[in-house]
Amino acid sequence: MEWLADRVILVWGLRRVALAILAGAIGVLALPPFGFFAAMFVSFTLLVWLLDGAAASPGSGLFRRLWPAFLTGWLFGFGYFVAGLWWLGHALMIDAEEFAWALPFAIFGLPAFLAIFYGLACVVARLLWSDGLGRIAALAVGFGALEWLRSVVLTGFPWNAVGYGAMPVPLMMQSAHVIGLAGVTTLAVFVFAAPALLGTKQGAKLGVSVAALLFLAHLGYGAYALYLTPAPQPASAKAPVVRLVQPSIDQMEKMDSDADRAAIFERHLQLSKEPPANGAKRPDIIVWPETSLPFILTENRDALARIAETLDDDQILITGAVRAEDMGPGNPPRYYNSVYVIDGRGQIVAASDKVHLVPFGEYVPFEDLLMQFGVQNVVEMPGGFSAAASRSLLNLPDGLKLYPLICYEIIFPDEMTGDIGNANAILNLTNDAWFGSTPGPFQHFQQARVRAVETGLPLIRSANSGISAVVDSHGRVVTGLGLNDQGFIDAPFGGVSARPAGSWMRQMYSGLLLGLLAFVALFSRMGFI
Missing domain, CATH: 3.60.110.10 (Carbon-nitrogen hydrolase)
Incomplete structure (x- = not known):
């Protein structure tokens, strides 16, 4: 995959713009009604390579050094949100005479705004960027933090968070019970981005192995929760x-x-x-x-x-x-x-x-x-x-x-x-x-x-x-x-599950995951990994 990684890293101009938008749009295939979660591997692998090539001129100030990463993330997010939210325009066409003028704002304006969060996620990642495994952890930290921020800023709109792409079926939803959507999103970005290491070799063996173990743990816990834990109470003859x-x-x-x-x-x-x-x-x-x-x-x-x-x-x-x-x-x-x-x-x-x-x-x-x-x-x-x-x-x-x-x-x-x-x-x-x-x-x-x-x-x-x-x-x-x-x-109505869980637990575990990956990214940046 090195030849492909090199081509993506070096792509420039309008081709780079188009590829970043396309990479984001591909990820939408992991969401309903498609549920093809493997599309996210393609999407985030391309994003890592694009960020590898998002470098400014030597000696540039902080803003100029981070701008290419922000723009890459913004273009990626724009493609993701346009492809995933274009249907919002359908609501405006119910009363087309009154609201058709707002159609471009719904189809392109909202995605342009939401894409800012992905641009900032890539800025956070770029601040912790390194040549090996650390950059995958950095990207997970950036997206984990900014996806949470997207859920609260201006009343929030966490629709189609990346973590949903890792939960197309009940077997793959159960991890959310322990670490919540925020935790699943953070780990999902790490796993989805791991194949990018195969294109640059550094940290590939360790990174891909860790990602594979995380993915297997995701499936394993799903199987455990569905088939080995106490089932929800069955409906009795007197159940409403x-x-x-x-x-x-x-x-x-x-x-x-x-x-x-x-x-x-x-x-x-x-x-x-x-x-x-x-x-x-x-x-x-x-x-x-x-x-x-x-x-x-x-x-x-x-x-x-x-x-x-x-x-x-x-x-x-x-x-x-x-x-x-x-x-x-x-x-x-x-x-x-x-x-x-x-x-x-x-x-x-x-x-x-x-x-x-x-x-x-x-x-x-x-x-x-x-x-x-x-x-x-x-x-x-x-x-x-x-x-x-x-x-x-x-x-x-x-x-x-x-x-x-x-x-x-x-x-x-x-x-x-x-x-x-x-x-x-x-x-x-x-x-x-x-x-x-x-x-x-x-x-x-x-x-x-x-x-x-x-x-x-x-x-x-x-x-x-x-x-x-x-x-x-x-x-x-x-x-x-x-x-x-x-x-x-x-x-x-069968009654209550045998496994109720409080939001504090999910928030605590997702926060610990974010902190752990931040340490991995920082240590890698410092050359310890």
Whole structure:
């Protein structure tokens, strides 16, 4: 591989730009719906060689010396995020007359911003760069630190973190239970970049051997967790049956002010009262997706009466809805993206509001400034949505406790805190119809499954157009409905896993890994390795 490494290291000009973008784009093949994790080996091997050649003129200042590394990482990130997030533009085309102008910003602008983190990751790596094994450790440190930073800056957006490329199937997800997404990302970059050592020889034997051992340990722990640890509690005959309703309503229909809102409501009710297949037990808990109700529920008493008519006395409905809060005379109401729990008598017995809102989707950052330029929410709501100060655990009448996460709240590992230790399951309501038949819904579903593995809790997920599923605490799909399927699925709720885990443990182990690799990179830089 030396001849190939030499050619990549020496490539220059537009060819270098194109190769860096292509290297990033190739890595997206490791993500859903493809799941070809081997693509990351190609992607990061090319990145290491490109960084080997990202040298400035001798005697240059610090900025000039680091600029080639930043630019290489930025181009790599730009290719990765354009190829992995182009589908965000689909949401803008739902109301093309209003938002088509913003399409370039969604497809290229957001990736250009996110790529800054990968540029900075390569700057961190370049500061610790050496000729051998150390540079692989340095790259892992850079990406591990900056991927975490990407999850918190400006409310964060950790979508498609590199670690997801190492977790395409449950066997390869289990490490996240111990070291979290941050730890998996750090080690994944080390492993994916290790083949680059074969092209430059220095440290190749040790580096590739360590990477191979890490990869085998990743698979080995997955096999141990899936087949040798205590399995999640099986569903008993008395276990509650959960029905996931997937109405698959087109987003244009949901947004059309002239649409028959009563018909949309009735479609949910009809799917809810359908008899179970093959004479099975009727559902105890019925779950509708995010913002299922096409009106403000508390302002529509007839709707609560219709829900009561549909449910048996001992059944429960969990639904996504918009909640309005009266702010007093002369003040506009506040709106919240919420979850309601409604009993068989049509009474709201529990509720929780969304905490982490989608920028430009549910609210406009720096609203006073940007509104002057015509920037507004994609979701039509006067003044946008308001964020709840904290998340409330949903206590169901039958004793189950659910940790509610609405839409993309579930992509944030660091938000799995608070009362989640008292929960029996994670509840995720979403509406991915915004993104049509693109990779977006598949990527979202994978990240939700990884949250189940991290926390050791089963996942109940209802999505308007899919993917709706019951997932066990090991990330395995118990039952579900595919993308764009319309219908319902019933599944007994099996209870809590035998291996719950706190976020502090994952954060501690991922931090130790980052520190260990930083020492390896530093010692290599100093010539000790």
